Amino acid sequence: MSSTVPPTPTDVNLGWSLAVLLHDWHKRVESVLTDLPHGSRGYHVLSACAGEGPPTQAALAERLLIDRSVMTYLIDDLETAGLVQRKVDPHDRRVRRVCTTEQGRTVLARACTRVEHEEAQTLAGLGEADRSLFRKAAIRAATAVQQASPDTDPCATAEQVVDHP
Numbered sequence: 362m363s364s365t366v367p368p369t370p371t372d373v374n375l376g377w378s379l380a381v382l383l384h385d386w387h388k389r390v391e392s393v394l395t396d397l398p399h400g401s402r403g404y405h406v407l408s409a410c411a412g413e414g415p416p417t418q419a420a421l422a423e424r425l426l427i428d429r430s431v432m433t434y435l436i437d438d439l440e441t442a443g444l445v446q447r448k449v450d451p452h453d454r455r456v457r458r459v460c461t462t463e464q465g466r467t468v469l470a471r472a473c474t475r476v477e478h479e480e481a482q483t484l485a486g487l488g489e490a491d492r493s494l495f496r497k498a499a500i501r502a503a504t505a506v507q508q509a510s511p512d513t514d515p516c517a518t519a520e521q522v523v524d525h526p
Contacts (some may be wrong), residue, residue: 393475397444421459
């Protein structure tokens with residue numbers, strides 16, 4: 362007779378594992394981003410705006426898979442807070458680019474430090490090498506899924522997991 366215990370569904374269930382991690386990540390990150398409009402969602406928008414070249418509002422909505430009307434409200438609130446500003450695209454006056462302000466870059470740098478700390482706490486059960494490997498693998502997997510299903514809204518999916526752990 363074998364003394365090995367058969368794995369329980371939670372031992373082999375990727376969905377359960379990701380839901381637990383996401384729930385913990387969301388709880389932790391939201392608690393440290395209370396000063397940022399829309400919390401983690403605002404953080405993702407601000408991060409994307411601070412990246413390589415200011416995106417158009419439409420491209421930003423597509424990249425983050427956020428409905429365009431919701432994106433408008435997010436950007437409005439970030440703009441009211443002085444973190445971003447819409448600028449006319451010099452090549453097409455009909456297009457607005459969403460640019461991070463100096464204040465936005467300062468706020469983002471502080472937010473990144475807090476988010477990185479909370480992410481480390483979420484992954485504290487892993488050694489540094491495993492944390493690095495996990496992050497890289499998660500990014501590759503998420504990128505592949507997004508490219509295969511560009512209409513999937515990760516924010517809506519995350520909210521479902523967080524609201525119904």
